[in-house]
Amino acid sequence: MVTEKGTISINTENIFPIIKKFLYSDNEIFLRELVSNAVDATQKIKKLSSMGQFDGELGDLKIGVSVDKEAKTITISDKGLGMTAEEIKKYINQIAFSGAKEFVEKYNEQTDKSQIIGQFGLGFYSAFMVAKEVEIITKSYKDEPAARWFSDGSTEFEISAAEKTERGTDIILHVADDAEDFLEESKIEQILVKYGKFLPVEIEFKENIINNPNPIWVKSPSELKDEDYIAFYKELYPYGEDPLFWIHLNVDYPFNLTGVLYFPKVKQDFQLNREKIQLYSRQVFITDDVKDVVPEFLQLLHGVIDSPDIPLNVSRSYLQSDGNVKRINQHITKKVADKLHELFNNDRKAFEDKWESIGLFVKYGIISDEKFYDRAKDFILLKNIDGQCFTLEEYKTKLEANQKDKDGNLVGLYANDVEKQDSFISGAKKREFDVIVFDDVLDSHFINAIESKIEKFSFKRVDADTFDKLIDKGLKSEVVLSEDEKKKVEEAFKEFVGTNIVQIEALPVDEIPVSIVVPEFMRRYADMSKVNGQGGMFGNMPMMYNLVVNGNHPLVSKIATEGNENGLVKQLYDLALLSQGMLSGNALTQFIERTVGKL
Numbered sequence: 001m002v003t004e005k006g007t008i009s010i011n012t013e014n015i016f017p018i019i020k021k022f023l024y025s026d027n028e029i030f031l032r033e034l035v036s037n038a039v040d041a042t043q044k045i046k047k048l049s050s051m052g053q054f055d056g057e058l059g060d061l062k063i064g065v066s067v068d069k070e071a072k073t074i075t076i077s078d079k080g081l082g083m084t085a086e087e088i089k090k091y092i093n094q095i096a097f098s099g100a101k102e103f104v105e106k107y108n109e110q111t112d113k114s115q116i117i118g119q120f121g122l123g124f125y126s127a128f129m130v131a132k133e134v135e136i137i138t139k140s141y142k143d144e145p146a147a148r149w150f151s152d153g154s155t156e157f158e159i160s161a162a163e164k165t166e167r168g169t170d171i172i173l174h175v176a177d178d179a180e181d182f183l184e185e186s187k188i189e190q191i192l193v194k195y196g197k198f199l200p201v202e203i204e205f206k207e208n209i210i211n212n213p214n215p216i217w218v219k220s221p222s223e224l225k226d227e228d229y230i231a232f233y234k235e236l237y238p239y240g241e242d243p244l245f246w247i248h249l250n251v252d253y254p255f256n257l258t259g260v261l262y263f264p265k266v267k268q269d270f271q272l273n274r275e276k277i278q279l280y281s282r283q284v285f286i287t288d289d290v291k292d293v294v295p296e297f298l299q300l301l302h303g304v305i306d307s308p309d310i311p312l313n314v315s316r317s318y319l320q321s322d323g324n325v326k327r328i329n330q331h332i333t334k335k336v337a338d339k340l341h342e343l344f345n346n347d348r349k350a351f352e353d354k355w356e357s358i359g360l361f362v363k364y365g366i367i368s369d370e371k372f373y374d375r376a377k378d379f380i381l382l383k384n385i386d387g388q389c390f391t392l393e394e395y396k397t398k399l400e401a402n403q404k405d406k407d408g409n410l411v412g413l414y415a416n417d418v419e420k421q422d423s424f425i426s427g428a429k430k431r432e433f434d435v436i437v438f439d440d441v442l443d444s445h446f447i448n449a450i451e452s453k454i455e456k457f458s459f460k461r462v463d464a465d466t467f468d469k470l471i472d473k474g475l476k477s478e479v480v481l482s483e484d485e486k487k488k489v490e491e492a493f494k495e496f497v498g499t500n501i502v503q504i505e506a507l508p509v510d511e512i513p514v515s516i517v518v519p520e521f522m523r524r525y526a527d528m529s530k531v532n533g534q535g536g537m538f539g540n541m542p543m544m545y546n547l548v549v550n551g552n553h554p555l556v557s558k559i560a561t562e563g564n565e566n567g568l569v570k571q572l573y574d575l576a577l578l579s580q581g582m583l584s585g586n587a588l589t590q591f592i593e594r595t596v597g598k599l
């Protein structure tokens with residue numbers, strides 16, 4: 001057989017229903033597309049006028065949207081450049097031949113591309129997602145008769161003369177039976193506000209202007225005051241608390257991006273605050289799901305990003321494969337880091353005061369983005385129990401003096417529950433050790449991240465062991481007890497601690513006789529499993545601990561000679577449990593009764 005070559009033909013009749021049904025996942029998008037077209041047409045006539053290619057009156061350029069429930073129509077009217085019959089044939093009848101693209105190419109020199117929304121030449125047909133018939137009545141700015149185009153959604157259309165005398169275009173949708181909910185004015189208003197709240201041309205609906213055509217992100221930062229940023233924040237989130245500060249993004253190379261990102265005040269419930277960044281393309285709202293454009297840890301920010309380089313009919317897969325999207329993502333990260341750096345350098349006190357909120361972003365960034373650590377390392381703060389803040393460098397210097405072990409490792413001590421760990425904190429203070437507070441949800445991951453970045457540096461929780469072992473300076477102190485006595489004491493406590501370890505230590509005489517420490521390594525696993533939401537092996541296991549017995553305490557010497565007389569061992573053991581918050585239920589009741597009995 002002879003080899004035959006050919007081109008696969010695509011039949012419009014087959015492809016049209018696909019465009020109508022599947023191009024956009026959400027049928028309310030039709031209004032976004034048609035209003036965007038009206039905005040484009042309006043911007044174009046303004047452009048032509050400013051270039052002297054149109055010398056008539058521009059007049060009032062408001063775009064009108066109206067609903068006629070009786071006639072079952074939705075009409076979008078603009079006073080833009082209009083179309084001649086020939087142009088309708090060219091731009092509307094040829095799907096995917098975008099007039100917008102041609103316009104930009106033609107006026108490439110003078111035209112600011114970002115003012116033109118249309119890119120694909122498909123948006124108009126989204127009208128058929130809700131309409132059974134669509135009419136276009138349009139009069140071009142050129143001296144040509146008005147025209148009417150009509151289609152019932154098949155591939156047939158008709159073009160005829162129309163009566164219209166005013167320049168501009170009316171798009172009339174005859175709403176389909178299964179889309180009649182779009183005839184509710186409240187629904188149309190809600191969609192208009194959602195997508196068109198910041199469109200650059202005034203949109204009138206029911207005699208009200210529904211949009212703010214000059215949102216702050218299109219202005220230059222130099223013309224804006226703090227009040228303007230705060231007022232805009234309130235416009236976006238009427239019920240939100242004032243933001244801490246903001247970043248005005250303004251990039252024109254290698255991609256276009258404008259926007260304002262706000263740092264909200266955040267507390268521990270930060271996970272609930274997603275979906276607060278709105279993504280726009282040339283002032284048309286696209287989505288508040290910005291996961292591909294904004295790095296994960298910055299999705300906790302609020303505000304607006306606008307980029308014409310993000311395609312309008314956003315589909316997830318397209319976004320991910322788009323090179324611009326990746327660059328935008330990196331740029332935003334850099335800008336945020338720069339801003340934080342600037343704040344830190346310019347007003348360290350204010351930065352420290354806001355650290356509770358800022359810290360969450362920074363920590364999240366460090367945990368989730370390998371590179372962010374390098375950008376942030378100079379302004380990562382550690383706060384101690386006295387409220388003093390240190391950068392990592394400052395803290396390393398601080399630890400050099402008193403918290404370095406015999407192998408030259410710096411050991412930071414921390415508490416994650418200042419109340420509960422009070423006795424250990426005061427023990428640390430007695431030895432002039434510093435204690436950092438790590439008490440937010442991300443801290444266990446954050447600690448790991450820092451340890452992995454800084455050599456010869458680790459953190460241990462104040463109650464993870466005796467101080468001599470936490471920071472092992474190689475000094476040996478002796479216990480007053482003999483080997484026999486030690487054994488006896490150990491046996492006496494063993495009876496109560498089950499499988500946990502009894503550890504007899506040479507502690508100062510004035511330190512408590514018995515305490516409970518929870519080894520760092522074990523506890524970290526348990527903490528991490530909790531944060532990750534999985535019980536896991538360590539999450540479900542009862543916490544293992546070590547019972548530290550102060551071999552130099554008089555009460556312990558007493559046990560060595562007298563054993564558990566008067567229930568002394570049990571009493572000391574319960575006190576140790578109590579100070580770790582581990583005594584509860586019946587054991588606690590018995591402890592109280594026993595103690596009262598002795599008074």
Ligand SMILES: Nc1ncnc2c1ncn2[C@@H]1O[C@H](COP(=O)(O)OP(=O)(O)OP(=O)(O)O)[C@@H](O)[C@H]1O
Pocket residue numbers: 033037038041078080081082083091092097098099100101117118119120121122123124125169312
């Ligand atoms: N209201 C209007 N006034 C004047 N011309 C219009 C109007 N609506 C559509 N057009 C013309 O029809 C063309 C096709 O519109 P369509 O919405 O299908 O595509 P687009 O706007 O170019 O791109 P997109 O698919 O991104 O919306 C437009 O480029 C424009 O030339």
